Amino acid sequence: MSSINKQAIQLTAEVPYDLGGQRLDQVAAQLFGEHSRSRLSGWIKEGNLTVDGQVLRPRDIVHGGAVLALSAEQEAQGEWIAQDIELNIVYEDEQILVIDKPAGLVVHPAAGHADGTLLNALLHHVPDIINVPRAGIVHRLDKDTTGLMVVAKTIEAQTRLVDQLQKRTVSRIYECIVIGVITSGGKISAPIGRSSSQRQRMAVTDGGKPAVSHYRVLERFRSHTHSRVKLETGRTHQIRVHMSHIGYPLVGDPVYAGRFRIPPAASQTMVQSLKEFPRQALHARFLELDHPITGERMKWQSPLPDDFVWLLTLLRQDREAFIG
Template identity: 80%
Template sequence: MVETKGHAPPLPSMSIHNDQAIRLRAEVPVELGGQRLDQVAAQLFAEHSRSRLAAWIKDGRLTVDGAALRPRDIVHGGALLELDAEQQAQGEWIAQAIELDIVHEDEQILVLNKPAGLVVHPAAGHADGTLLNALLHHVPGLVNVPRAGIVHRLDKDTTGLMVVAKTLQAQTRLVEQLQKRSVSRIYEAIVVGVITAGATIDAPIGRHGQQRQRMAVVEGGKPAVSHYRVLERFRAHTHARIKLETGRTHQIRVHMAHVGYSLVGDPVYGGRFRIPPAASPTLVQALREFPRQALHARFLELDHPASGERLKWEAPLPDDFVWLLTLLRQDNEAFV
């Protein structure tokens, strides 16, 4: 997700006459004046990709004070940007009938409880069978919304709540909330080690220097802030609650590993495997064979993009998470 510094640009006015036609207008705020047209457009019309906006500028569909300019031309504060274009299908994706656990749906948004093993977006090695393919089957009109309305992601094996925008207007407003950090996302995790007290992790995240598929805390990375607190302590593990302020790739997994409390079952960032002394064979097997990182997006809270009403959802812990907590509690009780 994109983080912004300073004041967020004002939300553009919008009217969509049908599923494809797009009419957007926005005045360039003073603080964005003096920048390139393509850079300003990307901030004012953040629901569209930079490449698509650049194409519209070159085609004369995105104008400045009625004039067609080049993407690199400078625009000034107070100028009026107008977009008159047609939204086209966003990719060669196919709709697939994949079951979704929907916890809320209306004309603007859809909130779902994602299971473990479901990839969110098609990528190398996952051309289909993803959440995006399932969304296109459930709401065919999402083919005309960038990324099929997906505004934030969960890792393949992370479970829990996600919000999806069903319209361009909803996507714009959700992206704005994410930029302003007004969307509340709270996770629960089982980590290796006994956490003594909660804390805040403020450590920038970027690509690992040698292993490009991994993320890491690196100097010069993107700002990343996580807050964690203890829910329950066990002999060698902790049930923790983690609140995100930012939304970097693998943020919780990287941050918790960085402070010495890697997630149980994490195949990428997991640290030394730890078993409580004299633990039961059942617990040992459960810890050794836990099939994924023990991470669940438990709570989601945001302002509805149309009504402005503050809404909150909770997704119960999945069965594998509950079973591991049960075994850890039994282990605690056995050694009191």
């Protein structure tokens, strides 16, 4: 195991006169924008961020000309091992990394997955990322969901990407194959929280967090639909829960698809392929965001994985066999 890394932070800034008369935490957030408000507030309370050498409270007023001094240590979040795991990197610069995640790769260590995760791979590829909260992971994909993810390589990039995600300016569009024939697209606005009966599952529940998905039809088959889903929010298992909630669960979803349904008079190959599809048929296809430092709008697209393409081919063959 690696020992916990600590990164020393030493910053000073003079308060501009146009910021004078505001609360210390508000001024600090503007002068040290690479750190989140909650982190700065914690440092103020701990006495690590002083005003003219004095320890103040976050709500205390500061005046123009005062000097803010930050002397703190950023602790890496946990004891993680760097592992040489191959990554499919589609874009990288000094601030961010965009990867195309394969099926089977867990994003973050947890019970049952202490290593062999994307986080372990990131520590090997960018050792300094240990000093960024959660090693720069700002959003996740489920273990068996494929496709695009952005990772922050610096604290400043992490703070700004989290802000974009909260403001819903990051565009994340997925493709999936669902059971059932969807007649037209629509919007799902249904709160998601932990299932009261099974804690490992998420569910649409009155006490859940707001969750909004927009879906549209790409191609219809006899008993299935190839769909595109755009996330407005990013709740755990959101697409899987939402599509199941409206009666169109994802092919191969071991948790939310329910009992296997056989399309009428389908070929044995088709039935077998649907029954044995090894994961939920979900792929993070498009990612678009503002670069956290330059502000440039950037976009990426990931090709559909082979297993997804093969299933679409079988579904088309099945449709043509019955139409013609």
